[in-house]
Amino acid sequence: MTKTAEPVTLDRLDEAGRAALFTDARTANTFASTPVTDAELTEIWELARWAPTAVNTQPLRVLYVRPEGRDRLITHMNDGNKAKTAAAPAVAVLAHDTQFHEHIPTVLPFRPELKDVYAANDALRTDTGTFNAALQAGYFLLAIRALGLAAGPMGGFNKATLDADYFPDGRFRSILVVNIGHPGENPWFPRLPRLDAADVIAWA
Amino acid sequence: MTKTAEPVTLDRLDEAGRAALFTDARTANTFASTPVTDAELTEIWELARWAPTAVNTQPLRVLYVRPEGRDRLITHMNDGNKAKTAAAPAVAVLAHDTQFHEHIPTVLPFRPELKDVYAANDALRTDTGTFNAALQAGYFLLAIRALGLAAGPMGGFNKATLDADYFPDGRFRSILVVNIGHPGENPWFPRLPRLDAADVIAWA
Numbered sequence: 548m549t550k551t552a553e554p555v556t557l558d559r560l561d562e563a564g565r566a567a568l569f570t571d572a573r574t575a576n577t578f579a580s581t582p583v584t585d586a587e588l589t590e591i592w593e594l595a596r597w598a599p600t601a602v603n604t605q606p607l608r609v610l611y612v613r614p615e616g617r618d619r620l621i622t623h624m625n626d627g628n629k630a631k632t633a634a635a636p637a638v639a640v641l642a643h644d645t646q647f648h649e650h651i652p653t654v655l656p657f658r659p660e661l662k663d664v665y666a667a668n669d670a671l672r673t674d675t676g677t678f679n680a681a682l683q684a685g686y687f688l689l690a691i692r693a694l695g696l697a698a699g700p701m702g703g704f705n706k707a708t709l710d711a712d713y714f715p716d717g718r719f720r721s722i723l724v725v726n727i728g729h730p731g732e733n734p735w736f737p738r739l740p741r742l743d744a745a746d747v748i749a750w751a
Numbered sequence: 752m753t754k755t756a757e758p759v760t761l762d763r764l765d766e767a768g769r770a771a772l773f774t775d776a777r778t779a780n781t782f783a784s785t786p787v788t789d790a791e792l793t794e795i796w797e798l799a800r801w802a803p804t805a806v807n808t809q810p811l812r813v814l815y816v817r818p819e820g821r822d823r824l825i826t827h828m829n830d831g832n833k834a835k836t837a838a839a840p841a842v843a844v845l846a847h848d849t850q851f852h853e854h855i856p857t858v859l860p861f862r863p864e865l866k867d868v869y870a871a872n873d874a875l876r877t878d879t880g881t882f883n884a885a886l887q888a889g890y891f892l893l894a895i896r897a898l899g900l901a902a903g904p905m906g907g908f909n910k911a912t913l914d915a916d917y918f919p920d921g922r923f924r925s926i927l928v929v930n931i932g933h934p935g936e937n938p939w940f941p942r943l944p945r946l947d948a949a950d951v952i953a954w955a
Contacts, residue, residue: 555934557771559899564768567761569798569894589948594773596945598893601906603943609952616955654944675906678926681882685889689802690773695763702805702879713955722882730759739807740858741800744793748813751820751917 568692573735575697576631578728583637585611587694588727591639595690600683602661603654606647606676607683608719610640623712624724625703635699635726640709641687642719643680648672684723691727697734699726772896777939779901780835782932787841789815791898792931795843799894804887806865807858810851810880811887812923814844827916828928829907839903839930844913845891846923847884852876888927895931901938903930 566572588611596605612620617633620640624632632638648665655661665672684700691698701724709721770776792815800809816824821837824844828836836842852869859865869876888904895902905928913925 555901555938557776557896557899557901557934558767560768560771560897561765563762564764565798565897567764568772568897569801569890572761572801574803585954589952592948592952594769596951597773597776598889599778599902599904605946605951607951610955611952612955619955650946650950654946656944677881678885678906681885682889682892685802685886686773686893688886689890689893692761693764693769693772695761697759697761698803700803702882730761734759740860742809742854742858744796746854747800747809747811748793748796748815750789751814751816751823 567695568689572692573697573738575699575726575728575730575734576736577731577734578631578635578697578726579731581636581729583696583728587696588637588639590694591687591690591696591727594693595683595686598683598686600679601675602658604647604675604679605650605654605683606644606680607687608642608644609687610642610713612638612640619712620709620724623705623709624701625705628701628703628724631699631726632701632724634731636728637726639687639725639727640713640721641680641684641723641725642714642721643676644719645672645676646718647676680722688725691725696727697730700724701726771899772893776896777901777942779903779930779932779934779938780940781935781938782835782839782901782930783935785840785933787900787932791900792841792843794898795891795894795931798897799887799890802887802890804883805879806862808851808879808883809854809858809887810848810884811891812846812848813891814846814917816842816844823916824913824928827909827913828905829909832905832907832928835903835930836905836928838935840932841930843891843929843931844917844925845884845888845927845929846918846925847880848923849876849880850922851880884926892929895929900931901934904928905930
């Protein structure tokens with residue numbers, strides 16, 4: 548453990564920051580033509596990667612599909628998502644690495660033997676990978692917003708054909724496709740209602 | 752759609768905000784005795800709930816376990832997590848509502864019939880609920896940090912006994928237990944390595 552002489556006080560995110568990530572942020576349905584650079588796309592990951600995962604497993608993988616490769620991706624999108632996937636300056640295919648445990652000696656150097664525990668237990672490996680990749684997808688979407696970009700996450704695509712096309716060896720499984728860019732004209736749909744605290748929170 | 756006459760420019764999170772949520776934030780392993788109020792705990796959800804889920808399904812549920820109810824929870828925690836779960840000012844059990852579709856007429860008022868689609872398709876309902884509850888767990892952890900609090904997420908507990916105890920009708924399934932509070936003495940372990948961009952990002 549690191550020795551800290553004084554209590555640690557954490558900063559609260561200011562109102563602008565809370566608005567940018569949570570309260571004012573919206574899912575973008577149109578994008579401006581302003582490009583998103585490879586450096587910006589890499590920076591999204593460089594932010595998101597610091598948020599926690601179970602025993603530091605980090606199973607999320609990111610395939611960025613550039614505009615010149617977009618037609619191939621669009622064939623796998625549901626009809627209602629094809630036009631916006633074509634128009635987005637950048638698109639990320641988020642995927643789950645089913646063999647994430649191969650990195651355990653690197654990411655958890657004091658417990659390298661966990662690699663073998665996961666290798667021997669398919670159910671544990673699938674549960675850990677599925678849950679933590681989705682957790683990281685949440686971090687990833689908020690990291691996009693943290694960089695002043697808009698995200699358009701889409702579950703409407705054919706996972707079977709996308710995975711067969713881009714991940715033919717079966718190691719990676721797509722979980723979400725995310726349009727990324729600066730908002731365009733009329734970018735937002737009306738905001739949908741959120742559940743009330745009484746429907747979500749209980750106390751024990 | 753809402754008409755917007757001007758292009759929308761989004762704010763980038765400032766350096767302090769990025770540090771608070773991502774680059775400097777750490778999983779807390781000890782907590783100060785400073786209480787966390789019910790109002791703060793409710794505010795965590797009020798921030799997290801605005802981030803997106805598939806067709807606005809919002810399957811995450813939160814059970815806050817107060818200090819006076821903590822002994823009951825601790826019986827379900829792995830030995831290595833019992834002491835810190837006992838010491839945390841607040842603890843959240845995050846769960847997945849397997850019947851989230853009952854809220855669809857409220858949360859997706861223009862497509863109420865999706866309630867019946869999910870009711871008739873167990874595999875679709877399970878996949879959607881599992882993925883989106885985990886996505887929301889990611890938002891929830893970052894919302895804790897956005898409020899100037901430290902999070903200590905733990906997967907090390909007995910889901911079967913916890914669910915049988917707290918959710919005996921089987922509707923809710925626990926996914927993560929999260930200690931919440933202000934950091935205490937020596938709160939951080941040494942930071943573990945993150946994967947390099949080359950291990951995570953591909954381009955197409």
